[in-house]
Amino acid sequence: MKTHDRQYSLGIALCLMMIILSAHAQSGRPSLSDERKRLDTMHQVLTSEKLFGYVEQLSDSSLEGRLAGSPGMAKAVAIVEDYYRSWGLKPAGDNGGYIQLFPHPCVEIQPGSTMEVLFPIRAKEKDTWIAKSYPWADGWFAGGMSGNGDITADVVYVGFGVTAPELGYDDYEGIDVRGKIVLAEGETPNRDRSPEAIKKWYKHTLHQTKLNNAVAHGAIGLLYNWVPGPNAPYNEGFVYCHVTDTVVNDLFRGTGRAYRETVNKIYETGKPQSFEMGKRARIKMNATYNPDATGKNIIGVVEGSDPVLKNEYVIIAAHLDHLGMIPYHIEGANDNNTSSASLLGVAEAIAKLEKKPKRSVVFLSLDGEEAGLTGSTYYTQHPVFPKEQIKAVLNLEQVGAGEILVTNYAYDHPHLTEVAREANEKYIHRQLLERETHYLTRPRTDGAVFMQAGYPCTDLRSAGGGFYHHPKDNTKSINPAMLESFAKWLYWTTLGLADE
Numbered sequence: 001m002k003t004h005d006r007q008y009s010l011g012i013a014l015c016l017m018m019i020i021l022s023a024h025a026q027s028g029r030p031s032l033s034d035e036r037k038r039l040d041t042m043h044q045v046l047t048s049e050k051l052f053g054y055v056e057q058l059s060d061s062s063l064e065g066r067l068a069g070s071p072g073m074a075k076a077v078a079i080v081e082d083y084y085r086s087w088g089l090k091p092a093g094d095n096g097g098y099i100q101l102f103p104h105p106c107v108e109i110q111p112g113s114t115m116e117v118l119f120p121i122r123a124k125e126k127d128t129w130i131a132k133s134y135p136w137a138d139g140w141f142a143g144g145m146s147g148n149g150d151i152t153a154d155v156v157y158v159g160f161g162v163t164a165p166e167l168g169y170d171d172y173e174g175i176d177v178r179g180k181i182v183l184a185e186g187e188t189p190n191r192d193r194s195p196e197a198i199k200k201w202y203k204h205t206l207h208q209t210k211l212n213n214a215v216a217h218g219a220i221g222l223l224y225n226w227v228p229g230p231n232a233p234y235n236e237g238f239v240y241c242h243v244t245d246t247v248v249n250d251l252f253r254g255t256g257r258a259y260r261e262t263v264n265k266i267y268e269t270g271k272p273q274s275f276e277m278g279k280r281a282r283i284k285m286n287a288t289y290n291p292d293a294t295g296k297n298i299i300g301v302v303e304g305s306d307p308v309l310k311n312e313y314v315i316i317a318a319h320l321d322h323l324g325m326i327p328y329h330i331e332g333a334n335d336n337n338t339s340s341a342s343l344l345g346v347a348e349a350i351a352k353l354e355k356k357p358k359r360s361v362v363f364l365s366l367d368g369e370e371a372g373l374t375g376s377t378y379y380t381q382h383p384v385f386p387k388e389q390i391k392a393v394l395n396l397e398q399v400g401a402g403e404i405l406v407t408n409y410a411y412d413h414p415h416l417t418e419v420a421r422e423a424n425e426k427y428i429h430r431q432l433l434e435r436e437t438h439y440l441t442r443p444r445t446d447g448a449v450f451m452q453a454g455y456p457c458t459d460l461r462s463a464g465g466g467f468y469h470h471p472k473d474n475t476k477s478i479n480p481a482m483l484e485s486f487a488k489w490l491y492w493t494t495l496g497l498a499d500e
Helices: 002-027 034-045 048-059 071-086 195-205 207-216 245-252 259-269 333-351 374-381 415-428 446-452 480-499
Strands: 099-103 106-123 126-133 140-142 149-157 181-185 221-225 239-243 275-290 294-302 313-319 360-366 390-396 404-410 432-437 457-463
Touching: 034 333, 034 480, 048 071, 048 333, 048 480, 071 294, 071 333, 071 360, 099 374, 106 140, 106 239, 106 245, 149 221, 149 239, 149 245, 181 207, 181 275, 195 207, 207 221, 221 245, 221 275, 239 245, 239 275, 245 259, 245 275, 294 333, 294 374, 313 333, 313 374, 313 446, 313 480, 333 360, 333 390, 333 480, 360 374, 360 480, 374 446, 390 446, 390 480, 404 415, 404 480, 415 432, 415 457, 415 480, 446 457, 457 480
Parallel strands: 149 181, 181 221, 221 239, 313 360, 313 390, 390 457, 404 432
Antiparallel strands: 099 294, 106 126, 106 275, 140 239, 149 275, 294 360, 404 457
């Protein structure tokens, strides 16, 4: 009886083995576990060559710097939309399409825009003026929301350009800037980083507040000592540009004051140091205002595999826009085409998985980040998916330079960085910097918008290299190995959150 049982068991085992071998022979390859299949897809799709190709495509000069609301940005949107469609992502925008439209006026700056400083020369008891021009980018950038015009006027230094009577501070007190050009710093004279102080000074850090304040005091133009961008209000006839320390130091030369010492004195005393600079500036901006332009968020979804959990979502967000022509092309390769490339790479990889993650994954390509976080703000005010059904928002910002992975996580959602840490430790093995943020200061990423709106969110980025709002932010500055590492880290972090 025992012998018969052994023979019977052996026969059953041989039959099962034959069935398995037959199935393997028909498939042409051995069966893989879900993790092995995900690894296989990762290695096929998330390659540095493919990801860098997306960066090159979106950095091309034909897209004219991807200014929110511009025809160049519309070309970039079409590229992303075509990829979504080709991979079978489910559209989640307006009217059954991928696009979520929103109003977004913009200013397009044309070549012929210039900036120069005029120095007085005393000759035969009469002042004559000698003009000095500066190379674009080394000396100046066009104002992203400048009015059209050609102005020449005396320059007045107005410190931080802040009028804050509630805080006992006013850079414009006792000085007349009517009909003149003001030179102003970014930020505020506040160095106190306590939450209470930050909140008090918050509105005065905004570019919108500074420019409108200059207009309210009668200035006709602005030299803004801050990195360029379209994050500003439009005031008809008010002409401005951004300048570097090269121009600022020239304006201070011969005034009896040193630039850095003057700024430090404001910090130390808490009192303005505004003064007439004894020089003039000429700002010429060839600008066209488009009040009826529109912003375009692009929303595609890979539906989850679990019948219940597919109604919960992990959102991957990255802004597609950059600075536009100011008046010349800046690629914005790292800011933020590397993030768009990572988003596209992970979208293709997850869409091609045989077994999808349990939760649905939303790919949200945002417009208007550089113009004041307008796309993310519009989305949080007009959400496509209920906020309570969002498991996580992974916002991507400047991910392709340097050597270090970074997660800036909302203080009330530390779990997100735990999943990101586990993904790095298991699959990527790069140095990871974890930062807790309370998002109190002026929001500088779309992630801060989601955090302030109450979403569980973390900003994912890289650190240790790169350029910001400068022509050197080009494809040559990208580290393809870092870009590949980041995309793979994003892939596993997303899958981890979607399968929890």
